[in-house]
Amino acid sequence: MNTQFKKGVLELIVLLAVSKKDMYGYELVLEVSKFVDVNDGTIYPLLKRLTNDKYFETYLVDSSEGPARKYYKITVLGKERVKELKKNWMTFVNGVNKFIKECIKDE
Amino acid sequence: MNKKSFIKKLKNNLSILEESEVNDIIEEYSNNIDEKIKNGKSEEEAIKDFGDIDELSKEILKAYKINPKFVKSEEGSDLYQNFENVIKKGAKKLSNFTKNAVEDIKKHDNITLEFICEIIIKIIILLVVYAILTIPFLALLRLGHTIFNIAFFPLDVILNVIWGILVWVLYFVVGVIIAITMFKSNIKDEKINEEVLQKKMPKTKNNEEKNTKEIKIERSEIEENQKLKKKEQVKNSSNNVLATIKAIIKIFVFIFFILPIIFIIIGLIFAIVGVIYYIIVGLNLWGLLILLVGLTCFFIYIYLLLKNIFGHQKSRIVLALASVILVAIGSFVTFNTFKNIEIINNHHFEKKRYEYIIDGTTTLHLSHLNNLDYNEDESMEDGKIIVDIYYNDNYVAVDYYKSRSNNIHIISNIIDDTDWKIYDEIIDNLKENKIFNYEQIRQINYVIHGNSKTLANLKVR
Numbered sequence: 001m002n003t004q005f006k007k008g009v010l011e012l013i014v015l016l017a018v019s020k021k022d023m024y025g026y027e028l029v030l031e032v033s034k035f036v037d038v039n040d041g042t043i044y045p046l047l048k049r050l051t052n053d054k055y056f057e058t059y060l061v062d063s064s065e066g067p068a069r070k071y072y073k074i075t076v077l078g079k080e081r082v083k084e085l086k087k088n089w090m091t092f093v094n095g096v097n098k099f100i101k102e103c104i105k106d107e
Numbered sequence: 108m109n110k111k112s113f114i115k116k117l118k119n120n121l122s123i124l125e126e127s128e129v130n131d132i133i134e135e136y137s138n139n140i141d142e143k144i145k146n147g148k149s150e151e152e153a154i155k156d157f158g159d160i161d162e163l164s165k166e167i168l169k170a171y172k173i174n175p176k177f178v179k180s181e182e183g184s185d186l187y188q189n190f191e192n193v194i195k196k197g198a199k200k201l202s203n204f205t206k207n208a209v210e211d212i213k214k215h216d217n218i219t220l221e222f223i224c225e226i227i228i229k230i231i232i233l234l235v236v237y238a239i240l241t242i243p244f245l246a247l248l249r250l251g252h253t254i255f256n257i258a259f260f261p262l263d264v265i266l267n268v269i270w271g272i273l274v275w276v277l278y279f280v281v282g283v284i285i286a287i288t289m290f291k292s293n294i295k296d297e298k299i300n301e302e303v304l305q306k307k308m309p310k311t312k313n314n315e316e317k318n319t320k321e322i323k324i325e326r327s328e329i330e331e332n333q334k335l336k337k338k339e340q341v342k343n344s345s346n347n348v349l350a351t352i353k354a355i356i357k358i359f360v361f362i363f364f365i366l367p368i369i370f371i372i373i374g375l376i377f378a379i380v381g382v383i384y385y386i387i388v389g390l391n392l393w394g395l396l397i398l399l400v401g402l403t404c405f406f407i408y409i410y411l412l413l414k415n416i417f418g419h420q421k422s423r424i425v426l427a428l429a430s431v432i433l434v435a436i437g438s439f440v441t442f443n444t445f446k447n448i449e450i451i452n453n454h455h456f457e458k459k460r461y462e463y464i465i466d467g468t469t470t471l472h473l474s475h476l477n478n479l480d481y482n483e484d485e486s487m488e489d490g491k492i493i494v495d496i497y498y499n500d501n502y503v504a505v506d507y508y509k510s511r512s513n514n515i516h517i518i519s520n521i522i523d524d525t526d527w528k529i530y531d532e533i534i535d536n537l538k539e540n541k542i543f544n545y546e547q548i549r550q551i552n553y554v555i556h557g558n559s560k561t562l563a564n565l566k567v568r
Contacts, residue, residue: 040139041157044132048171
């Protein structure tokens with residue numbers, strides 16, 4: 001898949017995943033890679049950017065195994081961003097689907 | 108790559124960020140790696156998940172809205188990396204330049220032909236670069252030999268060999284880095300070309316089944332695109348030439364100025380340690396110490412100035428000022444100290460006196476003769492001579508024997524451990540601000556007394 005395209009979609013996926021449940025980095029990578037082919041090198045910088053853009057906040061939780069984990073939690077701003085991206089995505093997908101259907105009809 | 112070097116590289120790449128930020132990132136990433144290892148992955152695999160580390164760093168910096176290109180040119184504060192970067196950049200630009208040249212030359216899209224052309228031209232350029240590169244290295248070699256010949260005379264043979272090995276190892280390393288960088292970019296380009304081709308191939312095949320005209324259109328489009336790209340590359344190549352020249356100048360500055368200055372600084376540090384030792388021993392060398400520290404500051408200042416020859420210069424007025432003041436004070440104090448040292452020519456000499464009766468056939472053999480004086484004393488009896496021997500009994504032992512043929516041999520022995528004794532004596536004398544003519548230490552002066560008739564008959568050897 002085109003990387004630039006994937007990056008745009010990934011933002012929505014990561015925002016959605018965290019809005020469902022607070023997560024730490026590795027957990028999120030596991031969750032997302034179930035659906036999309038991504039690696040840690042894409043997810044972590046994205047998390048950093050979303051945090052810097054105030055869509056996420058972070059907090060530390062002591063872990064029974066090993067050092068404290070940094071959890072990501074969605075902010076009000078982040079929730080608005082999810083709404084916006086979701087809307088964009090839906091319009092885009094619907095548009096593409098419609099186009100495909102019309103093409104099939106013509107054949 | 109293991110975890111340690113991964114973290115080190117990442118830290119280095121992100122050095123523009125605040126330390127707490129970097130530590131935060133590193134902690135999160137290393138936790139991730141640890142967790143993956145716990146879940147059964149190898150360290151290597153866990154790190155591979157992060158992809159290309161430079162790409163990763165770029166993405167992180169983008170998250171902070173920092174332009175990674177800017178950071179790239181600023182990074183590499185430590186000298187080795189700087190040096191390596193300069194060489195790599197130079198080689199990369201050279202290889203880009205050749206690639207453009209090849210693209211202009213080739214007329215067919217035959218990859219094997221292009222590949223061979225490029226390789227051949229690269230090898231030729233590499234050989235030329237190696238040939239040019241020998242000049243500064245030979246100069247460096249020669250410089251080292253000259254310095255060693257002057258400064259470390261008896262040891263210079265060994266030092267020359269070591270220096271030769273060092274210089275040629277450096278030459279070899281630089282050569283290998285250049286070669287690797289040139290051909291690495293070649294291999295990468297090949298891969299990309301193949302990928303692009305593979306993507307295009309099935310497309311055209313599908314189209315072939317439907318409409319052959321479309322292929323032609325598509326091909327001509329691709330060709331047009333390629334032509335446009337070529338034009339852009341030609342434009343870029345003039346920039347590349349400039350950058351290449353810049354890189355070459357940097358390399359030359361490094362070899363001719365920065366490297367010698369580093370050696371000078373190392374030498375000065377050794378000298379400072381030596382001077383501190385002698386101050387502890389008790390010599391008054393404070394002036395020299397200040398002078399050497401000042402000179403070290405000065406050369407460090409020059410070094411810092413040269414290191415960023417094309418970069419922006421931080422003002423280091425304090426360092427420059429400090430070096431000037433220290434050198435001035437140091438020279439003044441040193442001059443005063445040395446001015447007060449008393450130079451004494453006549454060393455402390457022991458006198459030994461022998462009396463001999465001689466006949467006309469006697470020969471006097473004198474060993475270690477430095478200076479011989481005759482003292483005509485008419486009051487002395489005929490046939491009698493007195494030999495006065497002046498020598499330093501710390502360093503020389505004197506005795507005599509008479510041979511059967513009535514010849515007299517005055518023999519002397521230099522005491523074996525005199526080198527250390529002289530060293531100790533120099534130190535002791537310097538403590539009292541005195542210095543002697545130490546060459547005289549092992550010499551013997553003779554004065555022979557006798558009346559004129561006797562002396563005329565005496566043969567001396």
